[in-house]
Amino acid sequence: MMDQGLASSAPTPGASFTVAAPPDRRARASSGDLTDLYAPILDDLLSAQRIFDQELISDLPFVNELCATIRTYRGKMLRPALLLLAAKACGGVSKSHHTLAAVIEMVHVATLVHDDVLDEADERRKQPTVGAMAGNTAAVLLGDYLISHAFHLCGILDDHYALRRIGKTTNTVCEGELLQNVQRLRRDLTEKEYFDITQRKTGVLTATACELGAKLAGADDATVEALSDYGLWCGVAFQIVDDVLDIVGDEKQIGKTLGRDFSLGKLTLPTIHCLANAAPETAAALRDALTASDSCGPGRLRDWLAETDSIEYARSAARAYVADAVRQLDILPPSDAKTSLISMTEFVVRRRF
Amino acid sequence: MMDQGLASSAPTPGASFTVAAPPDRRARASSGDLTDLYAPILDDLLSAQRIFDQELISDLPFVNELCATIRTYRGKMLRPALLLLAAKACGGVSKSHHTLAAVIEMVHVATLVHDDVLDEADERRKQPTVGAMAGNTAAVLLGDYLISHAFHLCGILDDHYALRRIGKTTNTVCEGELLQNVQRLRRDLTEKEYFDITQRKTGVLTATACELGAKLAGADDATVEALSDYGLWCGVAFQIVDDVLDIVGDEKQIGKTLGRDFSLGKLTLPTIHCLANAAPETAAALRDALTASDSCGPGRLRDWLAETDSIEYARSAARAYVADAVRQLDILPPSDAKTSLISMTEFVVRRRF
Numbered sequence: 001m002m003d004q005g006l007a008s009s010a011p012t013p014g015a016s017f018t019v020a021a022p023p024d025r026r027a028r029a030s031s032g033d034l035t036d037l038y039a040p041i042l043d044d045l046l047s048a049q050r051i052f053d054q055e056l057i058s059d060l061p062f063v064n065e066l067c068a069t070i071r072t073y074r075g076k077m078l079r080p081a082l083l084l085l086a087a088k089a090c091g092g093v094s095k096s097h098h099t100l101a102a103v104i105e106m107v108h109v110a111t112l113v114h115d116d117v118l119d120e121a122d123e124r125r126k127q128p129t130v131g132a133m134a135g136n137t138a139a140v141l142l143g144d145y146l147i148s149h150a151f152h153l154c155g156i157l158d159d160h161y162a163l164r165r166i167g168k169t170t171n172t173v174c175e176g177e178l179l180q181n182v183q184r185l186r187r188d189l190t191e192k193e194y195f196d197i198t199q200r201k202t203g204v205l206t207a208t209a210c211e212l213g214a215k216l217a218g219a220d221d222a223t224v225e226a227l228s229d230y231g232l233w234c235g236v237a238f239q240i241v242d243d244v245l246d247i248v249g250d251e252k253q254i255g256k257t258l259g260r261d262f263s264l265g266k267l268t269l270p271t272i273h274c275l276a277n278a279a280p281e282t283a284a285a286l287r288d289a290l291t292a293s294d295s296c297g298p299g300r301l302r303d304w305l306a307e308t309d310s311i312e313y314a315r316s317a318a319r320a321y322v323a324d325a326v327r328q329l330d331i332l333p334p335s336d337a338k339t340s341l342i343s344m345t346e347f348v349v350r351r352r353f
Numbered sequence: 354m355m356d357q358g359l360a361s362s363a364p365t366p367g368a369s370f371t372v373a374a375p376p377d378r379r380a381r382a383s384s385g386d387l388t389d390l391y392a393p394i395l396d397d398l399l400s401a402q403r404i405f406d407q408e409l410i411s412d413l414p415f416v417n418e419l420c421a422t423i424r425t426y427r428g429k430m431l432r433p434a435l436l437l438l439a440a441k442a443c444g445g446v447s448k449s450h451h452t453l454a455a456v457i458e459m460v461h462v463a464t465l466v467h468d469d470v471l472d473e474a475d476e477r478r479k480q481p482t483v484g485a486m487a488g489n490t491a492a493v494l495l496g497d498y499l500i501s502h503a504f505h506l507c508g509i510l511d512d513h514y515a516l517r518r519i520g521k522t523t524n525t526v527c528e529g530e531l532l533q534n535v536q537r538l539r540r541d542l543t544e545k546e547y548f549d550i551t552q553r554k555t556g557v558l559t560a561t562a563c564e565l566g567a568k569l570a571g572a573d574d575a576t577v578e579a580l581s582d583y584g585l586w587c588g589v590a591f592q593i594v595d596d597v598l599d600i601v602g603d604e605k606q607i608g609k610t611l612g613r614d615f616s617l618g619k620l621t622l623p624t625i626h627c628l629a630n631a632a633p634e635t636a637a638a639l640r641d642a643l644t645a646s647d648s649c650g651p652g653r654l655r656d657w658l659a660e661t662d663s664i665e666y667a668r669s670a671a672r673a674y675v676a677d678a679v680r681q682l683d684i685l686p687p688s689d690a691k692t693s694l695i696s697m698t699e700f701v702v703r704r705r706f
Contacts, residue, residue: 178416
């Protein structure tokens with residue numbers, strides 16, 4: 001994954017905010033889209049980024065070096081952008097919003113760091129190395145360091161509502177991750193169970209981002225609730241597309257190995273749909289391949305999913321969720337931030353990285 | 354490790370608070386000591402325990418089952434007891450103290466859960482199993498769940514000072530763990546570096562426990578600082594004794610495998626002292642054994658350490674730290690809680706589990 005600076009087009013020269021974007025032309029066009037979407041809050045996003053970076057500065061040089069490695073995890077900055085756009089659309093962005101945007105991103109990056117530990121643990125089943133072990137240990141601790149700093153940052157805010165919502169949200173995210181882990185080897189996972197996991201592990205964080213953006217901008221209860229729902233459905237759609245891209249994405253554009261869900265035995269919407277709708281022999285082959293995960297190449301999986309049009313089924317589910325999300329925005333008066341929130345839903349379903 | 358109920362002698366029948374204690378007679382006597390020491394705050398400790406248990410209740414039954422497994426981690430309840438005794442000695446225990454005591458214990462248990470993941474990761478170098486992997490994944494997530502709930506509990510408090518101190522403390526604990534990890538394979542670790550790690554990873558949490566106990570009881574700044582120092586030196590002494598017991602303890606009494614530090618290549622005070630003071634051939638043999646960790650039985654290690662009297666050296670260091678800790682308590686008026694705080698330091702250095 002390469003970093004392509006958004007900072008060059010930003011009004012604050014030398015700022016460290018970057019949007020990870022792949023190098024080919026089509027991808028650059030997507031990154032351009034994102035820059036346009038973020039335009040109403042680009043300065044605020046840079047402020048949040050500075051708070052994020054400053055919070056992690058340690059008196060131990062090696063900790064600073066370790067934290068530098070998480071730059072590769074900072075991709076689209078989607079969650080802080082949603083929080084700031086929601087704030088702008090509801091009255092205006094304050095310093096508390098910058099801090100909360102940094103908190104939300106820090107929580108998100110911590111989950112990515114620990115997710116990688118969990119994934120690595122399984123990859124290591126095939127080839128254990130001491131180097132991978134040392135990396136694993138540091139990654140558990142780095143994730144803890146990020147979670148701790150996220151809450152430490154919350155302490156700077158003089159806002160108990162925000163603190164309680166963040167605490168409640170991270171509780172739910174952890175439950176979602178635990179739920180996903182315990183359901184991982186089940187072959188009869190239902191769509192309902194998939195959506196329950198997805199809401200908990202991904203949806204609630206984007207919901208809270210939008211909710212707090214609105215709430216701290218002084219929005220009324222109905223607007224806060226609408227923005228929370230917008231964030232929830234956006235997050236669920238984002239996760240569905242993430243799961244689709246794990247099967248049919250382009251590794252270079254996404255910047256990570258494809259097929260991770262499948263090799264970990266995780267069912268996602270496309271595979272759940274295929275198992276439920278395929279001819280018995282296809283379903284049996286898919287089930288067998290999931291059990292002996294690495295015996296199936298991505299090509300065979302795509303062929304099976306094509307039989308039931310399951311990728312398109314998942315994409316259409318994502319489109320339905322963002323349509324619901326957009327309807328929530330009717331409560332807002334017109335603004336450039338509202339326009340960006342609407343366009344963001346298009347990005348969520350159209351994105352290739 | 355077996356649980357022996359303290360609840361039976363407590364004024365609240367049926368409460369779930371237990372002090373883990375081993376079954377033999379000498380250990381039972383030690384557990385008796387601890388029950389006596391906790392007498393001034395036993396009801397409060399039970400209240401903290403109830404808050405701890407209630408906070409972790411989930412709408413997902415399997416999460417509740419997973420949380421039940423951490424009962425084995427709940428041992429001496431030393432940190433919440435220190436917080437509550439400090440509060441009592443400084444004016445009185447409030448509901449906020451109960452909540453904070455639960456928070457401090459939750460942070461502590463989270464570090465134990467993640468420590469075990471890190472240790473397991475290394476043990477697994479020798480014999481990787483899928484079962485161990487599944488356990489590892491759940492343990493990373495369970496640790497995260499505990500950290501999240503600790504901060505969620507903080508949100509119940511209407512006390513920004515406490516929240517900021519907890520956040521700052523967990524940042525430092527994480528740094529201590531990271532520092533220990535990065536220094537792990539160094540054979541030239543100095544005593545100064547060992548104490549730096551020990552203060553960060555263990556000392557600051559007991560310091561914050563005592564500091565917040567005093568502060569929220571309305572103590573003046575000098576008393577708060579004295580209690581913080583008391584907690585810091587108690588914590589450091591506790592860790593030194595922990596490291597000693599990892600070498601010369603009784604597995605049945607301690608309830609965990611001995612020699613973990615050594616097999617992970619972690620130098621602690623006894624081994625650092627021995628390397629610096631032993632005859633060249635003994636130091637060379639110890640260094641070699643540390644590098645190829647499992648080639649050395651505990652007997653050989655004890656023989657080497659006996660040559661330089663390094664176990665006694667470490668124990669005397671612990672005694673010096675608790676002597677400093679006790680001196681801090683001169684600022685307090687006489688009370689049963691103060692007496693317990695003094696006696697606690699004796700327990701810290703004399704304990705066998």
